[in-house]
Amino acid sequence: MLRKFFLTFSALFLVPFAVHAQEAEEKAPAPSSVPADENILHLDLSTGGRVTIQLFSALAPNHVERIKTLTRQGFYDGIIFHRVIDGFMAQTGDPTGTGTGGSDLPDLKAEFGKFPHVRGVVSMARSASEDSANSQFFIVFYPRFSLDGKYTSFGRVTAGMEYVDAIQRGEPPLNPSRILQASIAADHKPPVLPGASANVSEAPISVDDLNAPIKP
Numbered sequence: 001m002l003r004k005f006f007l008t009f010s011a012l013f014l015v016p017f018a019v020h021a022q023e024a025e026e027k028a029p030a031p032s033s034v035p036a037d038e039n040i041l042h043l044d045l046s047t048g049g050r051v052t053i054q055l056f057s058a059l060a061p062n063h064v065e066r067i068k069t070l071t072r073q074g075f076y077d078g079i080i081f082h083r084v085i086d087g088f089m090a091q092t093g094d095p096t097g098t099g100t101g102g103s104d105l106p107d108l109k110a111e112f113g114k115f116p117h118v119r120g121v122v123s124m125a126r127s128a129s130e131d132s133a134n135s136q137f138f139i140v141f142y143p144r145f146s147l148d149g150k151y152t153s154f155g156r157v158t159a160g161m162e163y164v165d166a167i168q169r170g171e172p173p174l175n176p177s178r179i180l181q182a183s184i185a186a187d188h189k190p191p192v193l194p195g196a197s198a199n200v201s202e203a204p205i206s207v208d209d210l211n212a213p214i215k216p
Contacts, residue, residue, distance in 0.1 A: 086141070
């Protein structure tokens with residue numbers, strides 16, 4: 001008898017709880033999902049092919065959002081690689097081509113993450129201030145761990161690194177390579193490709209060049 005009473009009492013207690021739980025579940029917003037191709041950047045280079053870059057939206061959300069915004073504005077289309085050091089990196093993102101320009105948007109606060117600057121990593125350039133990244137970025141040719149914790153890495157090349165390797169060297173290069181078109185994979189823009197470039201000549205560099213700081 002006592003057991004029957006306990007079961008009845010428990011049922012009376014659990015029914016309202018179950019109803020409230022169901023109501024709460026129905027009112028809760030569905031988790032937002034971002035398509036995978038929303039965080040993939042394509043760079044169609046004058047060196048002859050498309051470079052695919054996986055964007056690190058979880059590690060550097062503000063920088064990724066800036067890159068996506070400028071890309072969709074067509075900001076990067078036609079911009080040259082103005083500072084390219086063999087064995088180090090290729091830098092672009094300055095509409096003036098001088099290394100001193102940027103976008104009209106405000107500078108970004110640093111999002112220094114734990115992803116190391118290995119080959120193919122894409123990271124934001126900046127001036128002396130840690131919070132001065134704006135539109136310029138660079139792609140690392142070879143690992144450069146001395147940049148970790150000092151520059152915001154926001155992506156990594158997953159395909160087409162051979163087209164990055166073919167970028168003309170120089171500060172600035174005599175015949176600079178350029179971004180013909182930047183696009184987000186989710187927008188399904190067809191590649192803009194001029195055909196493979198001729199053999200790329202590489203200027204000799206010094207140890208001081210390899211140790212030079214990244215600058216806008």
